[in-house]
Amino acid sequence: MTANTINIKSLAIIGTGVMGMGIAQIAAQAGIQVLLFDAKMGAAAQGRKSLQTMLEKLTAKGKFTDAQLQSALANLIVIDDIANISTVDVVVEAIVENLEIKQQLFKQLESIVPTKTILATNTSSLAVTAIAANCTHPERVAGFHFFNPVPLMKIVEVIPGLSTHPAIVETLTALATRMGHLGVVAKDTPGFIVNHGGRAYGTEALKILGEGVASFEDIDRILREGAGFRMGPFELLDLTGIDVSHPVMESIYTQFYHEDRYRPHPLTRQMLIGKKLGRKVGEGFYQYTENKKQDGQ
Ligand code: NAI
Known part of the structure; x- marks a missing residue:
């Protein structure tokens, strides 16, 4: 950690599909408390249950110790009301790839969390600057683009929008390292690096x-x-x-x-x-x- 980075203790995942649960897994395994929210009733609980089954199988095969399993599971908390994310340090959005829906969500997130909370998007292709366009504080919005399957693809694009503060980029890059991933900074251009190249x-x-x-x-x-x-x-x-x-x-x-x-x-x-x-x-x-x-x- 440097003077500029924020110590991340808790994180919220919005959208607990394939990518959201992958990011939740590596964060929980890194000792970060993860709140799981999905707009579809029961989806977050189902996502957690499937992840638990998978982690239990891997533990039985000797990939993790029982203590590691229990600690990761204790960090994964399902919430039914998005208002419950109000105290997290970082929100990672992994919902449908649709600009209007993401913009609406980011506006809603700003009404729930304080200004210091980092708002990250796992978008594959949409402009981070556009996702942040309706935000009052676009300086805390950045892209945090993981690859599928997240626990195996140990690299992530960190994308500052036009207004993003450099400390947010530094914090997300340090967070990636803590979760066992390499953060690569990419400019906010269509598809960033991987989905362009x-x-x-x-x-x-x-x-x-x-x-x-x-x-x-x-x-x-x-x-x-x-x-x-x-x-x-x-x-x-x-x-x-x-x-x-x-x-x-x-x-x-x-x-x-x-x-x-x-x-x-x-x-x-x-x-x-x-x-x-x-x-x-x-x-x-x-x-x-x-x-x-x-x-x-
Ligand atoms: P998915 O369809 O597996 O999961 C999306 C989840 O978001 C669903 O559970 C859905 O109920 C929920 N959701 C939709 N709208 C919502 C809202 N307004 N509020 C809360 N929850 C909502 O999708 P997947 O594959 O996980 O993709 C999510 C994001 O990650 C997209 O932006 C996609 O472009 C990006 N991405 C996907 C990759 C992939 O290989 N599937 C790779 C890298 C990024």
């Missing part, structure tokens, strides 16, 4: 598929085994969720004033409408049983 991995693969060059299974296979990527682009789309990926593609395309190379593909739009969202619903490009891919690859 890595965008073509999905959009070009969709183009190749659309042009009938190869099947999605073969495109995945060749990029994994021939080009050395850990996952093929369609496996990655299924893991991230089409409901997350397609809006991210649309948002980056719009923010770059419809630059052709970022153009999303109609196929993912159709899959979004048809609710073939990937692993989370058991079907996307691939079929899944209990979250395991069914094609033997």
Whole structure:
């Protein structure tokens, strides 16, 4: 910690889906008290229950001690009323990737927490400056963009908006280190680093598929085994969720004033409408049983 950083003792997660629970896990394991809130009734309790089951299995396999398990579980507290986050040091938002909804939430957060509380967003692509645009104190708002699955992907983008105070960036970077992650500072540009640089991995693969060059299974296979990527682009789309990926593609395309190379593909739009969202619903490009891919690859 430096003179500029704030000692973080408690954190609230708003949106306890895939990303929210991943961030909750690494924070709780780092000894930080985590309040879990989700707008959907019962979702936070369900998220905590699934995380508990997973941590218990890992403990049984010897990955954690019983004391570590109990300490992490004690740090995970479900709340039903968002007003209960009023005393936390940091709020991490991981709700739906929609600018208006995030803006509304940040305005609401400012009416609950004091000015010193850091407001962080896990947005994949939206401008941090825009999310903070309706805030009275945008200087305490920053991007804190983790990757899926959070406990395994030990890196996070820390993104200052135009008004963000440098101490907030320093504090979030130090918090990332405490949670076992490396904080990389990125400018507030569409998609930041990963979703800008890595965008073509999905959009070009969709183009190749659309042009009938190869099947999605073969495109995945060749990029994994021939080009050395850990996952093929369609496996990655299924893991991230089409409901997350397609809006991210649309948002980056719009923010770059419809630059052709970022153009999303109609196929993912159709899959979004048809609710073939990937692993989370058991079907996307691939079929899944209990979250395991069914094609033997
Ligand atoms: P998810 O769909 O798994 O979870 C979102 C949760 O937010 C749901 O439980 C939903 O009920 C809740 N929610 C929606 N609106 C809310 C509101 N107004 N107030 C409180 N809770 C609300 O989504 P996921 O995948 O966890 O993504 C969340 C955010 O993280 C998005 O901004 C996404 O772009 C970003 N992200 C996603 C990644 C991924 O691979 N899935 C990777 C990095 C960032």
